[in-house]
Amino acid sequence: MPGLLEVSGLKAGYGPTHVLHGLDFRVDEGGVTALLGANGAGKTTTLRAICGMVRTEGEIAFRGEALNGRATEDIVRRGIAHVPDGRGTFMELTVEENFRLGAYVRNDREVLSDFDRMCEWFPRLRQRWRQQAGTLSGGEQQMLAIARALLLRPKLLLLDEPSFGLAPLIVQEIFGIMRRVRAESGVGILLVEQNANLALELADLAYLLETGTIVMSGIAAEIRQDEAIRRSYLGY
């Protein structure tokens, strides 16, 4: 069975500099793949490459269709939602307007019931409904960013460091919600994370990135058990 997203030989970079040197990885239908690695390993660039935000070489196949060279908005319309670094919320607009924008490309009748579902998953957002997104706390903004992305009803969700800059308790809360999202929505997730422990708990597959190359990959649960790998690569 072909995966939801199959990437092979992916190279990407900014200007003449290559940041990624040929990556192979996959995300299964409804599965979670974690991309781990230190700062500067190329995790964010990998997500940008999938979304057509940087120049790429190699193959990116989404549900059997090549994505290379397509415009970001066309890739999004095919069912890939991206929560970028910096979250990509519209700070000047209200929570409600961010929700409406999340569902911008949809014309079905279930948008409003999806609004309710997001408010059930992220109850804090309902309390902030008419507030400007820029006035939300960091954790609330991250929740809004994830809700905004899920409102696309994506087949694949790209998450760039959802734990970044947040207090441990908030991070726990967000990952708790992510487990629920995973169980209830059936969306495939490609998760980029520095917090390896949390990411491996949620993921099925994991890849470890070092300076633009995958140095190790495997079943997430097995990697978590393997003390040697944990010590040498993940540092905990």
Added chain:
Amino acid sequence: MDGLAHQIVAGIATGGIYASVALAIVMIYQATHHVNFAQGEMATLSTFIAWSMVQAGMPYWVAFFATIAVSFAIGVVVERILIRPVANAPVLTMVGVFIGLLLIIGNATGWIFGYTTKVFPSPFASEKPLFGGLVSAHELGSTAVTLTVLTLVWAFFRFTKLGLAMRAAAYNPRSARLVGIRVGWMLALGWGLAAAIGAVAGMMVAPVVFLDPTMMLGILLYAFAGALMGGIDNPAGAVLGGFTVGVLENLAGAYVVGTELKLTVALAIIIGVLLVRPSGLFGRVVFSRV
């Protein structure tokens, strides 16, 4: 006392024109962070198009709406052909393009329609003053038209999906792409809308100042003063600024500097705002750490 009231009402009428053009300027500014110097010339061209339609025997209101549609299309085409290729160019390139646009449209208008001053009809034709000389029919009518336009634009941005998408594209193009908005087209629509608003302003002011290729030059200056006063990145502020400048200009012309020096008021406002409060009365102060 009657004289003062009349000056204020007349100021509100011209202020509506300034407010419309100021809104057009701010719309483009929000999306591109540049001031479209050619906004006035584009409005003049639109007014000439309306004039030739009326000359050809079209009823006024048919010509009015046809002109809005044509102006919208011109705005979209200008963005697609001239602005889009330089969207990521340095500031000076953009300024050069805008000045080029101003010269090309201004001179093309003169070349096509001639430089002689023309009389432009008002749909609110009666010369009879209303409310005991307080306001003329055209002043009242044009104020109603500009207020209607401003309300429609506000409602469009506030309540429609497309309006929301255009705001999102202007605030944050990168995030807008990530929700599937075709940002390029939103910018083009913004130009179309700005051109259409300018066209209405041109058609409303032409019966007062008469129609010639340089008609909007002074008006653009007042509108720019209004936009700066209200805050160049705040549409509601710019509209309020436009009305304020209209009233101030009229009062100053009548009681302080005389009509010959009226345009100086606009320049004084621009310099005053830039000196005292560069972000305008309602503008956002942007901090950047270095």
